[in-house]
Amino acid sequence: MRIHDPYALEFEYIQQMMLWMLFSRSPSHIVQLGLGAASLTKFCYKHYPRSKITAVELNPAVIEICRSEFYLPQDDKRLSVIVMDAMDYVTNKANHSRVDILQVDLYDAQAEKPALDSPEFYQACSECLSPEGMMTVNLFCDAPDHSKNIESMEQSFEAVAWLTEVHDSNIVAIAFKKSPSINFEKLYERAALLEQQLKLPASTWVDGLVQWMHGP
Numbered sequence: 001m002r003i004h005d006p007y008a009l010e011f012e013y014i015q016q017m018m019l020w021m022l023f024s025r026s027p028s029h030i031v032q033l034g035l036g037a038a039s040l041t042k043f044c045y046k047h048y049p050r051s052k053i054t055a056v057e058l059n060p061a062v063i064e065i066c067r068s069e070f071y072l073p074q075d076d077k078r079l080s081v082i083v084m085d086a087m088d089y090v091t092n093k094a095n096h097s098r099v100d101i102l103q104v105d106l107y108d109a110q111a112e113k114p115a116l117d118s119p120e121f122y123q124a125c126s127e128c129l130s131p132e133g134m135m136t137v138n139l140f141c142d143a144p145d146h147s148k149n150i151e152s153m154e155q156s157f158e159a160v161a162w163l164t165e166v167h168d169s170n171i172v173a174i175a176f177k178k179s180p181s182i183n184f185e186k187l188y189e190r191a192a193l194l195e196q197q198l199k200l201p202a203s204t205w206v207d208g209l210v211q212w213m214h215g216p
Contacts, residue, residue: 006071007046013170014039019205020101020134022187027100033086034106038066055081056089090124099128102135119152126156135175163208
């Protein structure tokens with residue numbers, strides 16, 4: 001985080017977690033599983049003032065340090081940061097069909113692989129989403145686990161895509177509850193607008209989707 005711009009997204013893989021912005025302009029409810037340094041939560045809170053933002057974090061010390069050192073705002077009528085296991089959140093039927101965007105970045109202290117990556121977890125994530133909902137996931141793990149996670153997602157989502165690897169094994173995937181109709185010309189137009197408004201390299205995301213669609 002830059003002290004003079006604490007709401008900006010600095011790392012490429014964190015920026016890529018906003019890949020869903022190419023397809024959705026005004027989500028009602030954005031949920032973050034795994035608070036980290038609160039970068040994504042803060043960014044969504046700032047740039048989506050009409051959205052409800054929920055962050056789910058298992059460790060209360062993480063929330064405390066994000067508020068004391070990383071400029072995470074206090075809860076208000078839009079922002080809710082809750083202490084809870086992510087699996088408990090997504091399996092709670094009270095949360096099903098109520099989330100438009102789900103951002104998943106779950107790691108333990110060793111950060112060797114995602115803390116939750118089972119087919120049951122991704123099925124519960126899908127059940128949390130609204131009919132047009134999307135999930136982005138940071139897959140920071142070795143190659144075999146990349147495939148394992150993608151295959152698990154494909155069991156519960158109509159379409160799953162992913163960008164090329166960045167930052168030593170970080171791969172960001174996007175999963176669609178309902179398969180989108182992709183028009184790359186319109187996606188590049190949308191990316192250009194995001195680059196102008198938010199200074200994010202959104203055209204490279206579309207490049208990545210083109211590469212994914214056409215294969216190696």
